[in-house]
Amino acid sequence: MLYCVRMEVNLPRDLDPEQLQQLKDREKARALELQHQGKFLHLWRVVGRYANISIFDCSSNDELHELLSSLPMFPYFDIEVTPLAQHPSSIK
Amino acid sequence: MLYCVRMEVNLPRDLDPEQLQQLKDREKARALELQHQGKFLHLWRVVGRYANISIFDCSSNDELHELLSSLPMFPYFDIEVTPLAQHPSSIK
Amino acid sequence: MLYCVRMEVNLPRDLDPEQLQQLKDREKARALELQHQGKFLHLWRVVGRYANISIFDCSSNDELHELLSSLPMFPYFDIEVTPLAQHPSSIK
Amino acid sequence: MLYCVRMEVNLPRDLDPEQLQQLKDREKARALELQHQGKFLHLWRVVGRYANISIFDCSSNDELHELLSSLPMFPYFDIEVTPLAQHPSSIK
Amino acid sequence: MLYCVRMEVNLPRDLDPEQLQQLKDREKARALELQHQGKFLHLWRVVGRYANISIFDCSSNDELHELLSSLPMFPYFDIEVTPLAQHPSSIK
Amino acid sequence: MLYCVRMEVNLPRDLDPEQLQQLKDREKARALELQHQGKFLHLWRVVGRYANISIFDCSSNDELHELLSSLPMFPYFDIEVTPLAQHPSSIK
Amino acid sequence: MLYCVRMEVNLPRDLDPEQLQQLKDREKARALELQHQGKFLHLWRVVGRYANISIFDCSSNDELHELLSSLPMFPYFDIEVTPLAQHPSSIK
Amino acid sequence: MLYCVRMEVNLPRDLDPEQLQQLKDREKARALELQHQGKFLHLWRVVGRYANISIFDCSSNDELHELLSSLPMFPYFDIEVTPLAQHPSSIK
Amino acid sequence: MLYCVRMEVNLPRDLDPEQLQQLKDREKARALELQHQGKFLHLWRVVGRYANISIFDCSSNDELHELLSSLPMFPYFDIEVTPLAQHPSSIK
Amino acid sequence: MLYCVRMEVNLPRDLDPEQLQQLKDREKARALELQHQGKFLHLWRVVGRYANISIFDCSSNDELHELLSSLPMFPYFDIEVTPLAQHPSSIK
Numbered sequence: 001m002l003y004c005v006r007m008e009v010n011l012p013r014d015l016d017p018e019q020l021q022q023l024k025d026r027e028k029a030r031a032l033e034l035q036h037q038g039k040f041l042h043l044w045r046v047v048g049r050y051a052n053i054s055i056f057d058c059s060s061n062d063e064l065h066e067l068l069s070s071l072p073m074f075p076y077f078d079i080e081v082t083p084l085a086q087h088p089s090s091i092k
Numbered sequence: 093m094l095y096c097v098r099m100e101v102n103l104p105r106d107l108d109p110e111q112l113q114q115l116k117d118r119e120k121a122r123a124l125e126l127q128h129q130g131k132f133l134h135l136w137r138v139v140g141r142y143a144n145i146s147i148f149d150c151s152s153n154d155e156l157h158e159l160l161s162s163l164p165m166f167p168y169f170d171i172e173v174t175p176l177a178q179h180p181s182s183i184k
Numbered sequence: 185m186l187y188c189v190r191m192e193v194n195l196p197r198d199l200d201p202e203q204l205q206q207l208k209d210r211e212k213a214r215a216l217e218l219q220h221q222g223k224f225l226h227l228w229r230v231v232g233r234y235a236n237i238s239i240f241d242c243s244s245n246d247e248l249h250e251l252l253s254s255l256p257m258f259p260y261f262d263i264e265v266t267p268l269a270q271h272p273s274s275i276k
Numbered sequence: 277m278l279y280c281v282r283m284e285v286n287l288p289r290d291l292d293p294e295q296l297q298q299l300k301d302r303e304k305a306r307a308l309e310l311q312h313q314g315k316f317l318h319l320w321r322v323v324g325r326y327a328n329i330s331i332f333d334c335s336s337n338d339e340l341h342e343l344l345s346s347l348p349m350f351p352y353f354d355i356e357v358t359p360l361a362q363h364p365s366s367i368k
Numbered sequence: 369m370l371y372c373v374r375m376e377v378n379l380p381r382d383l384d385p386e387q388l389q390q391l392k393d394r395e396k397a398r399a400l401e402l403q404h405q406g407k408f409l410h411l412w413r414v415v416g417r418y419a420n421i422s423i424f425d426c427s428s429n430d431e432l433h434e435l436l437s438s439l440p441m442f443p444y445f446d447i448e449v450t451p452l453a454q455h456p457s458s459i460k
Numbered sequence: 461m462l463y464c465v466r467m468e469v470n471l472p473r474d475l476d477p478e479q480l481q482q483l484k485d486r487e488k489a490r491a492l493e494l495q496h497q498g499k500f501l502h503l504w505r506v507v508g509r510y511a512n513i514s515i516f517d518c519s520s521n522d523e524l525h526e527l528l529s530s531l532p533m534f535p536y537f538d539i540e541v542t543p544l545a546q547h548p549s550s551i552k
Numbered sequence: 553m554l555y556c557v558r559m560e561v562n563l564p565r566d567l568d569p570e571q572l573q574q575l576k577d578r579e580k581a582r583a584l585e586l587q588h589q590g591k592f593l594h595l596w597r598v599v600g601r602y603a604n605i606s607i608f609d610c611s612s613n614d615e616l617h618e619l620l621s622s623l624p625m626f627p628y629f630d631i632e633v634t635p636l637a638q639h640p641s642s643i644k
Numbered sequence: 645m646l647y648c649v650r651m652e653v654n655l656p657r658d659l660d661p662e663q664l665q666q667l668k669d670r671e672k673a674r675a676l677e678l679q680h681q682g683k684f685l686h687l688w689r690v691v692g693r694y695a696n697i698s699i700f701d702c703s704s705n706d707e708l709h710e711l712l713s714s715l716p717m718f719p720y721f722d723i724e725v726t727p728l729a730q731h732p733s734s735i736k
Numbered sequence: 737m738l739y740c741v742r743m744e745v746n747l748p749r750d751l752d753p754e755q756l757q758q759l760k761d762r763e764k765a766r767a768l769e770l771q772h773q774g775k776f777l778h779l780w781r782v783v784g785r786y787a788n789i790s791i792f793d794c795s796s797n798d799e800l801h802e803l804l805s806s807l808p809m810f811p812y813f814d815i816e817v818t819p820l821a822q823h824p825s826s827i828k
Numbered sequence: 829m830l831y832c833v834r835m836e837v838n839l840p841r842d843l844d845p846e847q848l849q850q851l852k853d854r855e856k857a858r859a860l861e862l863q864h865q866g867k868f869l870h871l872w873r874v875v876g877r878y879a880n881i882s883i884f885d886c887s888s889n890d891e892l893h894e895l896l897s898s899l900p901m902f903p904y905f906d907i908e909v910t911p912l913a914q915h916p917s918s919i920k
Binding site for chain 6: 370372395396399400403404410411412413414415420421423450451452453454455456457458459460
Binding site: 002004027028031032035036042043044045046047052053055082083084085086087088089090091092 | 094096119120123124127128134135136137138139144145147174175176177178179180181182183184
């Protein structure tokens with residue numbers, strides 16, 4: 001089941017640089033892990049913003065929330081979730 | 093180059109039914125054509141709305157505008173285009 | 185899987201009264217049918233508006249879209265869907 | 277009498293961890309208490325956000341405000357209340 | 369129980385003048401009736417708009433919805449309802 | 461002359477507790493004073509928010525601004541003022 | 553007493569041309585009359601829009617509403633009124 | 645003096661086709677004329693919308709309003725004007 | 737050339753009181769200076785807010801930006817500028 | 829390929845003055861560099877705001893994102909990107 005997820009990132013400025021880098025590394029590792037698991041289908045950068053548009057494939061709403069809230073940077077995300085369905089004109 | 097395109101559809105109610113069906117058929121044909129050409133990468137239905145979220149792959153802004161304005165139902169679309177770039181954590 | 189669905193109703197004023205009543209009757213019949221099937225868990229009127237807040241229980245996004253678009257008055261609805269997940273403090 | 281209540285949670289980042297955990301524990305205890313009293317009918321997590329959609333059953337506006345403002349995390353909530361009424365098509 | 373109700377009026381322009389005047393008369397009669405019953409506590413005109421801010425005193429959300437939807441011009445209102453509670457600094 | 465005033469309260473979290481309580485006491489005293497003077501006609505709590513909807517009766521815009529800016533918590537208010545006029549259907 | 557009034561004009565397209573011209577003439581006449589009476593202090597065109605920003609000087613909210621609703625084109629205006637007060641740094 | 649002007653075009657659907665084409669031709673002719681006069685510096689299409697972002701160079705606000713309102717399709721435009729000034733980092 | 741300028745003031749709370757008073761004094765002095773020069777035509781307080789609506793008369797957009805950015809409190813202003821033109825019904 | 833980019837600047841107040849000046853110098857140097865490369869076609873100040881409207885000419889969305897995120901002040905920008913296409917009435 002697909003969801004379009006837009007994440008705006010608002011990192012606090014007073015994070016210790018090293019702490020910040022670790023956070024970003026853990027975030028990237030988790031994102032790669034989810035992509036390799038096939039849950040995180042697409043991840044694109046919104047041009048000009050510290051934001052992304054992503055497509056998740058999850059078995060349920062609960063699973064999606066677990067995955068999103070498992071992202072290390074989740075506390076600093078402002079997230080909008082749009083549930084998607086099959087489009088009658090889609091060839092996929 | 094990728095773009096996320098959200099299309100809200102506002103079809104006028106006073107279209108002659110036959111005319112309307114032809115319009116929808118032409119729209120579907122054009123959408124299929126663009127998908128087979130690889131321009132129209134993804135087409136998903138927004139749950140609960142006569143709207144879609146799509147991903148286009150075009151060589152330029154101009155090409156994207158040509159494709160979108162070539163859709164038979166273009167006059168009845170309210171479209172938002174978000175240009176996308178490569179995300180550093182994407183495995184694609 | 186639960187979804188919170190808000191439906192604002194915008195019925196056109198030029199519908200023939202009889203046609204309108206039939207539409208409302210079919211809408212009510214379909215709503216009752218879905219409630220008895222256990223898909224349409226809750227249906228509440230928003231005070232002061234021709235609108236409702238509903239809770240649907242569906243197996244997938246696609247099923248929810250099918251149900252919503254099967255409602256006779258769907259063309260006259262402005263719908264917002266919020267996917268819901270289990271809350272850690274909920275006793276249900 | 278039913279109300280739909282949406283709560284967005286904005287916890288300050290500089291709360292002492294222990295203090296924060298106590299706050300969350302007291303919040304959960306209060307939420308469970310209200311649910312067992314039948315005042316807090318439904319509590320769902322909004323997917324992707326530190327937010328919930330809840331249904332309260334109170335005898336008056338004043339009682340609802342007392343319950344909401346009695347929640348330990350009330351100072352950190354951004355709350356929208358939508359009063360609900362019986363829907364003519366509801367089977368409940 | 370008190371509610372603040374804001375009503376924006378959008379009368380269609382193609383109503384037959386006589387029909388329109390009857391509608392306004394019936395609306396005024398109903399508004400006077402509710403005020404005399406003590407349900408419709410205050411009714412003020414928003415300066416510069418065909419809109420009002422009103423205070424209703426009802427025993428329940430359902431009663432408020434019945435009263436509002438009983439207003440002859442209800443189909444042409446865009447209504448926002450804000451439930452009110454006792455303020456700790458109010459002398460009333 | 462009547463005005464509808466909505467005040468959203470955003471108290472800073474880092475105010476010294478004692479200072480904060482004095483501020484609230486002075487605010488309450490001023491609000492009571494204005495109510496007894498007949499300037500501050502109505503004061504209601506917006507359910508679920510640290511906000512109020514009030515009705516002021518002042519001789520001029522300037523007087524209203526003086527009263528509002530004289531409220532000790534004025535620096536922490538986000539205020540919207542809606543000037544009100546006599547409604548043709550009001551019995552008052 | 554001063555008010556800043558912004559008026560967006562939405563004239564229906566199906567008005568008979570002659571009727572429309574008469575409406576505009578009556579509107580202009582009324583505007584000139586109010587300006588000569590000193591009620592309508594300033595009237596400026598918003599660049600690029602069929603809209604104006606005006607300053608009215610009235611003795612009360614009620615008078616302002618009477619003046620505004622006396623404008624022939626009032627039914628086609630979308631009006632926002634901002635009550636103004638003396639600014640401590642103004643030399644007037 | 646430069647202005648950024650965004651024009652969203654909302655052409656009514658019930659215009660006679662021939663009339664519509666003449667309107668578009670006159671609009672194009674006027675746009676070309678203004679560009680050749682150096683008033684209409686830049687004219688770009690907003691991708692996916694019947695809208696444009698333009699840069700005008702005018703001697704005054706009044707001149708800009710005259711030019712914009714002289715565009716044949718002006719009645720069907722929803723225009724936002726942003727006055728521009730020299731940027732300290734611009735090489736022009 | 738006239739501009740309507742709305743300024744919302746957001747002074748930081750942690751400014752040293754003396755520094756703050758000096759800032760306000762310099763702001764007032766500059767505002768008086770510009771008014772006496774005839775650049776700053778009108779300055780009104782928005783009732784209930786730390787905000788003003790002003791009318792500036794400048795020879796160009798650039799001059800207006802210079803004046804506004806020369807105001808000592810400019811860093812703490814949230815400003816919206818609306819360029820104004822002569823209204824055909826204005827007697828000035 | 830052209831893009832219209834609006835940048836609102838929100839510099840934190842607690843930056844060390846010297847650090848801030850270096851940041852601004854590096855920002856200006858980078859902006860000049862991009863303009864001389866022909867990537868940064870136009871850069872205008874929005875009157876009254878610490879904001880600009882710019883036109884970029886880039887070969888791809890990715891290039892634009894690289895350029896924008898290479899600006900030293902990028903972390904403090906709130907950016908909206910509007911992809912532009914050739915307008916049929918443009919003489920360029």
